[in-house]
Every structure is written in structure tokens, then in C-alpha cells.
Amino acid sequence: MKCIKRIFITFTAAVVLLAALPASVPAAFAGEDGENGDADYIRWVDFDVTAEAMRDAAEADIASYGTDAHIDWITLLALLGARSGGDFSHYKKSDLDALVTELASGRDPRELTKNVKLFDYYIEAYGAILGGMLGEYIKTEKAEDGTETVSAGYGIRAFSPFAAGYYYSDFDDFGVSRSFGYRRRHLGHDMMGSIGTPIVAVESGYVEALGWNMYGGWRVGIRSFDGKRYYYYAHLRKNHPYADLYEGKTVMAGEVIGYLGMTGYSSRENVNNITTPHLHYGLEIIFDPSQKDGWNQIWIDMYELTKFLSKYRAPTYYDDSTSERITRVYYTYTDTPD
Ligand SMILES: [Zn+2]
Secondary structure (H helix, E strand, O other): OOHHHHHHHHHHHHHHHHHHOOOOOOOOOOOOOOOOOOOOOOOOOOOOOOOOHHHHHHHHHHHOOOOOOOOOHHHHHHHHHHHOOOOOOOOHHHHHHHHHHHHHHOOOOHHHOOOOHHHHHHHHHHHHHHHEEEEEEEEEOOOOOOEEEEEEEEOOOOOOEEEEOOOOEEEEEEOOOHHHHHHOEEEEEEEOOOOEEEEOOOOOOOEEEEEEEOOEEEEEEEEEOOOOOEEEEEOOOOOOOOOOOOOOOOEOOOOEEEEEOEOOOOOOOOOEEOOOOEEEEEEEEEEOOHOOOOOOOOOOHHHHHHHHHOOOOOOOEEEEEOOOOOOOEEOOOOOOOO
């Protein structure tokens, strides 16, 4: 029994290691099929950073902004990820605090890890996932009388997709089996709520896809400015799914993009075939253009990220002319890391 247990543990460790392999490892280990033999980009990311770790890292980043030793939250998370192979289930704030102290004293982060390769991998992987969510921004607040207040700031500039004041329930449903059409895994996150709930853009970007999709129903896909993230919002409301959107339009974090519904699971347009009203939203990470629509798509488990964003809810207000809740606050930013 002991022996079996040990084998199992070794096997688990090997799987964890394989899953966390940096992009520079030999192609065969990265699940390479020979098609892009020389391509050097990340092929998979398990995003298991907890909301708590994201929150602590973001706080350290924001608190040190404007000082001589500004600490980047992604560096902190990558150092922790390199130490644990991406497993944050034993995350302790004291570990993060110790890293903050070292970095604040001017230490090079690469001196703080035993596994520089893995650290580099997590810098790129976590950077692609979280890169747009924290930074400098211009915040615009619109009052109901039309006046706008504009202020500059630094901090979290992303939002929960559910507007402020709207209830939702969710659980970690990433990867569970779905059978409509063909057997496949659930590559997103469902947030159950009421029909008509204003859905806001989590992050700013461009509308890349808009319209009917037989699985997602009325859906919208928004690509981040740096091109690395593709947000997919689906099952939007029948008859009036979207706010004023068109392909190519720039939308800002906090802007109302559409309304929660139950459309989808039909090749015919505008059909409510979803039994429980909910928003399905997904985040696809793109390191190489071939990953966007190919067999090797990388979708992220959004459960912890959704929990992290639950603190950041965008207010909306009721618009008499359209009888809809519309955008009240949005973030504009121009620094677009690539
Ligand atoms: Zn879903």
C-alpha cells in the first residue's frame, strides 16, 4: 500500500512537472506533434493562483507604486509559482511578505529562485493572463445628468463581468464534461444570475467576434490591446443581447457590453435553449497566432480570477431612452505591454 502510494505521488509530481514545463524544454516533452517543430511558445498553462494570492500580490504592487522599489505583482506570483510548480493550495502570505522584503531591498528576482527557467515561464504565463488588469489608468465616471468626472490612478483596472448590485452564484466548473453537439470539456466559467443583468467588459480591448454561435448563442469576443487575451461572453439575452457594439469597436473595462440571458445550443438564431440563465465567460490565452482557433487552444480556469474580481464591480445606471442599465464608470489606458 505504501509503495502504491509512493508511486502515485511520484506520478502526480511528474504530471505537475510536465504540465508546468517551460516553453524551452525539448519539443517532445511539451506535447509537440511535429507540426511546429521549432516553434518556441507556451503550449499550456494551469492557472491555479488563488484569489487570496492575487489580492496580496496586487496590494504589494499598488503599495509600492511610485517608490524606488516598485514591486510587480506578476513577479511575486511567478516567484511563488516557480517554488510550488504553480500549486497555490498551500499559499501563505508570510511567504509573499518575505519576497516583498527581499525585492524592496533591491534584490534581483532571479536571485530569489532556484528555478530560473520555471520563473521565466511563469512570468510569461501569468503576465499573459493578468498583464492588463493592474496598472495606470484614466477613470471616467458618468453621472446621470451627463457630467463626467475624469481622474488618473494606479491599481486594478479590470472588473467582474457582473455589474454592481446584481447577484450571482458560481462554482469551479472548469473542465467538466459537456455533451451538446459533441463531447467536450467546459472551457470557461458560468455565473448564474437573472436575465437582463448588465454584463460589463472585464478588460478593455477590441470587439473581435459578435453575433450568433450555435453553442454560445448571442456572444461577443473581446481581444485585449496586447493581443494575448481573448474574452468570450456567451448566452446573452434573446432579442436585445448587446449594448451598442460592432466588430472592431474599442470597449473599455467597465463598459456595459450586453445583458445576461439563456440563448444558445441551437443552430437557429435567437433561441433560448439554455435551461438556467447564466453568463458563460471564458479567457483564452494566445502566445502564438496558431493557438487562437487551432487544436492547441489555451483556456484558463476563471474560478479564482472571478473571485478576485468580485471586489471590483462596475456601477451602471438606468437610461430612460433605452430602458436599459448603461455604463457609469470605465477605465481607459494606453500602456499596452507586448
Ligand atoms: Zn459555460
